[in-house]
Amino acid sequence: xxxxxxxxxxxxxxxxxxxxxxxxxxxxxxxxxxxxxxxxxxxxxxxxxxxxxxxxxxxxxxxxxxxxxxxxxxxxxxxxxxxxxxxxxxxxxxxxxxxxxxxxxxxxxxxxxxxxxxxxxxxxxxxxxxxxxxxxxxxxxxxxxxxxxxxxxxxxxxxxxxxxxxxxxxxxxxxxxxxxxxxxxxxxxxxxxxxxxxxxxxxxxxxxxxxxxxxxxxxxxxxxxxxxxxxxxxxxxxxxxxxxxxxxxxxxxxxxxxxxxxxxxxxxxxxxxxxxxxxxxxxxxxxxxxxxxxxxxxxxxxxxxxxxxxxxxxx
Numbered sequence: 001x002x003x004x005x006x007x008x009x010x011x012x013x014x015x016x017x018x019x020x021x022x023x024x025x026x027x028x029x030x031x032x033x034x035x036x037x038x039x040x041x042x043x044x045x046x047x048x049x050x051x052x053x054x055x056x057x058x059x060x061x062x063x064x065x066x067x068x069x070x071x072x073x074x075x076x077x078x079x080x081x082x083x084x085x086x087x088x089x090x091x092x093x094x095x096x097x098x099x100x101x102x103x104x105x106x107x108x109x110x111x112x113x114x115x116x117x118x119x120x121x122x123x124x125x126x127x128x129x130x131x132x133x134x135x136x137x138x139x140x141x142x143x144x145x146x147x148x149x150x151x152x153x154x155x156x157x158x159x160x161x162x163x164x165x166x167x168x169x170x171x172x173x174x175x176x177x178x179x180x181x182x183x184x185x186x187x188x189x190x191x192x193x194x195x196x197x198x199x200x201x202x203x204x205x206x207x208x209x210x211x212x213x214x215x216x217x218x219x220x221x222x223x224x225x226x227x228x229x230x231x232x233x234x235x236x237x238x239x240x241x242x243x244x245x246x247x248x249x250x251x252x253x254x255x256x257x258x259x260x261x262x263x264x265x266x267x268x269x270x271x272x273x274x275x276x277x278x279x280x281x282x283x284x285x286x287x288x289x290x291x292x293x294x295x296x297x298x299x300x301x302x303x304x305x306x307x308x309x310x311x312x313x314x315x
Contacts, residue, residue, distance in 0.1 A: 078293035
């Protein structure tokens with residue numbers, strides 16, 4: 001019966017349509033006939049299959065909508081954030097470190113300005129410098145972020161903050177008790193010499209092109225904000241169908257705050273995004289002087305190679 005089916009049209013059709021069976025039958029023939037087996041001796045058993053080419057960053061970026069474009073690219077390497085005067089090392093106890101920090105402040109300011117001019121006038125011809133709007137944008141976004149966080153307005157947070165910061169604040173809002181109400185107010189700006197008597201001082205303004213994506217880049221501005229803020233918590237109690245009473249659980253607390261806010265503006269394929277708050281930065285310290293981006297005497301290639309080795313060592 002089996003021999004009869006093997007010679008009939010049904011079995012022939014199954015063999016021709018079953019790829020697995022065809023492969024198996026070919027292997028049986030190779031090992032059952034000595035001439036064909038000897039002919040295969042010169043062919044390696046493991047044949048490397050060439051992987052298809054991966055799409056470039058530019059190709060992947062073109063396939064994304066503006067809402068899907070990444071926002072959290074991190075703080076640009078080598079960003080120098082000047083500390084407060086009282087936090088700087090003493091010129092008498094640590095003169096070398098103090099002079100190095102002062103030199104980095106001058107050098108980074110000069111390099112950042114040249115890079116900003118090149119970004120706006122060379123790489124992106126005709127792009128305005130937007131120097132005046134930096135402090136104004138910082139003031140507006142700073143107040144909108146904290147007001148929205150106190151009210152639990154997640155929609156506003158996603159408009160004024162980058163994705164990572166918005167997700168962090170949203171999760172903190174979700175963890176609040178349902179009957180808790182948070183209040184926040186900015187009472188005044190502390191116009192100290194640390195902010196040039198303005199309350200908001202620009203410490204760093206850097207811009208760079210995004211590799212492999214034409215007419216695209218990122219600009220980050222670090223501002224120091226000194227202010228007097230008040231926060232409080234209360235509990236909402238429902239006494240009736242429409243009656244609501246508020247009981248204070250913590251009296252309003254007023255304190256002086258010094259913050260280092262990072263503003264970010266992305267540019268994708270010639271279209272500028274709005275300013276957003278990327279997050280908070282920390283001032284550069286003496287320990288940061290060992291960072292390859294701050295070590296003197298290295299070329300740019302050597303700095304990038306050292307950063308690469310440092311990053312791989314942390315994995």
